[in-house]
Amino acid sequence: ISNLPSLKNLIIKDCFAELPKDLITECEALITLDLSQNRITGIPEGFFKDLKNLEHLDLSFNKISTLKSGVFSPVKKLKYLNLDRNHLEVLPEFLFAGLRKLTEVSINHNLLTTIDALAFQGATSLQTISLIGNRLTLKSKDQLDWDYMDMGMYSPFNTLSELKKLDLSHNNISKIFDDWRFVLVNLEILDLSWNRFEELYPNSCQFLSNKITVNLQHNDISSVNLYQPAAQSDTTAPVAEPNSSILLDNNPLNCDCRMYNLAMRLQGLKPTTTEPKFNVGNAQCKSPPHLQGDLFKNLSPYDLYCEEMTEEVRFNCTSVLIRPAYRDLYYDCDFAPPFFPNTEQYGVEQLSLKLQYPPNDLSNLTLSLLNLTNIGLQEIPFSPSESVKEIDLSKNNLTEIPIRFIESNTSLYLSSNPFDCSCFARDSVIALRGSSNIKDLDTVSCANGLSISELEISTLCHSNTLIIAEIGGIFLFLLILFTLAFIFSRQIVDHFGHRIFPCCFIDDPDNSPKEYDVFISYAHKDQKYVNKLLPKLENDFKLTVCVHYRDWEVGDFIPDQINRSVLNSRKTIILLSNSFLDSTFANLEFRTAHNLALKEGRERVILIILEDVSKHEKLSEELKYHMKMNTYLNWDDSRFDEKLRRRTIPQLYNKKKFVRPAILKPIFKQATENNLKKALDVHLNSAGQLVNLAQNKKDIENV
Known part of the structure; x- marks a missing residue:
């Protein structure tokens, strides 16, 4: 083939294993040379010396195992080089030296483990490099002990300022190099999928290129540590949406407190520094167990916390949680621990304490919140202290308004207590209404159910x-x-x-105006049922529905969110399952709705059984009682939609209810005698059995 000075295109396939050195001598006009699909093992020295006009060289699907430095130097006009499907293990120094017009190199599916730091030196016009399916880590010998905090770590591509696409998928890379972030400012596609990344850090997510897409799908990333997002009121935060993005789908995420800042990004809070937009796609939580299998994009930031397991920190408490959404270290204990750790070492600012038994003294406690909800308090055994900023006393049995705490400017939660609003408590009621430190004043009520904020003071002391x-x-x-x-x-x-x-x-009450028709209470593992139920309620039944991940306000106290959701909804749907019984907040939602139903004397709770829970150890007596005394729905009932419609849609034809005072019961004795004889006074005894106490009463009229 030599001595063909006019030859421009040459294709040779399946011919030889060793290239003759003089195969293409004096073929100066050759532009395209395709030697793919042969059995070539090496390139003879000086093989390309006469190919000064060669632009396209294809050596793919051969058995080339080594290349000498400068082997391609004679082909100064080369634009495209394909070395796919060979046996190359190393790219030596100055391999592409002098190839200033080279724009694309493809070395896919070789055995590459090493690329010399100077291999691409001189190929300054390269725009596309594809190294798919090799064994690259891109670490030099002095980088083997590289830590993510080390700066100035550069890859062999650091001189290629015109590079737009770098495909390194299906390799063994575990770090993002600094030159990709700060030098390759024209980079548009950085494909690092199917590599060995395990964790992302704040610095590794910042790129000078404003249009880059970084593909980190199908890695082993469990945690994405990011800088704190800017506050919503921070006017210095960037406004424009970034054009760059990081793809994180198909990674085994550990959905704990370290993922909080990523969750806030998905909520729309802007970062304080320039960074790409994060796209998690359908990435699922691999841990912790209660979130396993949940889509990360569906989680609320309030779902993300870390549990501190160190014994010297826990002090035999039920749990110690690092909760970035609340900015606190949250203790749930029977009694107050003897001391607390420094919250700064956990990256939070505050300390919160939930107790089952109230302390006698607050002077040795420094807390942002003392939570004493729902522990049956009838009186407060301690005095106010400036070291405790906020106390939650809601859902107790307090009858006396805590005037000492109101006067001390302690922030309080007081809802769901039967306060005395008689003439003797007039001054306390006035002080309560005038305080700006009662966080739930709108829901604080008297023992008779009247709202204290709407109470007419002049009516308290009639003669x-x-x-x-x-x-x-x-x-x-x-x-x-x-x-x-x-x-x-x-x-x-x-x-x-x-x-x-x-x-x-x-x-x-079923027809009284409410913000929502239905509030759905469920465990996160039952999200798939909510996804089916929500369109049915909103689209088919035309109801307004409250679900926590969509309608709750970020940053508000969860028990208050639950209380408002139940109060502002006509009905509360409980999706009862084993996961529901394992959830503390789900059980709190049931108790809130159940207690309100008992208080109002009407049906507020719609129980939907998803699976058999009769043998679950956390099935409470309240739930057993409710299931025995009320009808409920089964998810797999063939008439489920019909029954659900009857239970949820308000009956507009029955807008008034007749109220017969108990004082006039004797008037109706004769007309209702037969019904009275069948009356029930049912209670749940300690053995979990229903007992009709009306059978033991002497006077049936008192039933």
Whole structure:
């Protein structure tokens, strides 16, 4: 083939294993040379000496194991080089020296373990390098002990400022090199998928290229550590959406507190520094166990916490949690520990303490929050202290308004306590209403259920004479009213009564206006059921639905979120499963809805059984009682949709309910005698059995 000065394109396939040295001598016009799919093991020295115009060279699918430095130096005009599917292990120094017009190199599926730091020296026009399916780590001998904090670690591509695409997928790379971030400013695609990355750090996620896509899919990344996002009120935070992105799909994420900053990025909070947009796709949590299999993009930042397991820190407490969403170290204990660690070493600012038994003294505690909710407190055994900023006393049995704490400017939560609002407590009620430190004042109520914030102070202290006169007048009025009700049919009273005597009829609570029709309470592992249930309720039934991951406010106290969600919804749907019983917050949502239903005397809870939970050790007595005394739905019921519709959609035709005062029961004794004989006074004894106490009562009228 030699001595063909006009030959421009040459293709030789499946011909020889060893190249003759003079195969293409004096072929100066040759532009394209394709020697792929042969059995070539090496390139003879000086083989390309006459190919001064060669632009396209294909040596793929051969058995080349070594290349000498400068072997391609004569082909100064070379633009494309393909060495795919060979046996190369090393790219020596100055391999591409002098190839200033070379724009694309492909060395896929070889045995490469090493690329000399000077291998690409001189190939300054390279735009695309593909090294897929090799064994590269890109670490030189002096970089084998490289730590992620080490600066100035450069790859062999650090001189290629025009590089736009670098494909290193299916290798053994575990670090992002500094030149990729700071030198290759024109880089648009950096494919690092199917490598050995285990963790990302803040510095490794910052690139000067403003249009780069970094593909880190299919690695072993368990944690993504990022800088704190900017506060929402921080006007210095960048506004424009980044054009670059980092792809993280198909990585075994450990969804704990270290992933909090990434979760906040997905919530829309901007970083304080320039960084690409993170795309987690359908990446799932591999751990912790209670989040295993959940999609990370569906998690709330409040779901992400780390549990401190060190015994000298736990002090036999139930749990010690690092909660970045609350910026606190949260202790859940029976009694207060003897001392606490420095919160700064955990990256949080505050210390919170949940106790089952109240302390007698607060002077030795320095807390942002003391949580004493739902422990049956009837009185407060300690005095206020400046070292405790906030105390949650909600859901207890306090009757006396804690005036000492109100006067001390301690922030308080006081909802769901039966406070005394009589004339004797008038000054305390006024002080409570005037305090700016009651965080849940709108939901604080008297023992009679009246909201303290809406209470008319002037009505607290009527004279005894006026009270007696009012009671007598009301009694006489009700006597006349229900005498008429006895004479005439109940249907006539129901139909006309609310127009003639509106004070004796109340709005049916099922039809009273609420912010939501339904609040769905469930465990995170049952998200798939919510995904099926939510469209049915919102699209088919036309209901407004509250779900925590969408409708709760970020940064608010979870028990308050639960309380508001239940209060502001007509119904609460409980998706009961073994995962539900394992969830502390899910059980709290049930108790909140159940207690409110008992308090209002109406159905608020719709129980949907997802699986058999009868043998679960955490099945509470409240749930057992509720399941025995109320009907519930089974998820796999063939008439599930029909039954759910009847339970959730308000019955607009029954907007008024007739209220018959207990004081006039004797009037209706004869008409209801048969029903009274069948009355039940059912209680749940200590053995978990239902007992009808009405059978042991002497006076059936008191049932």
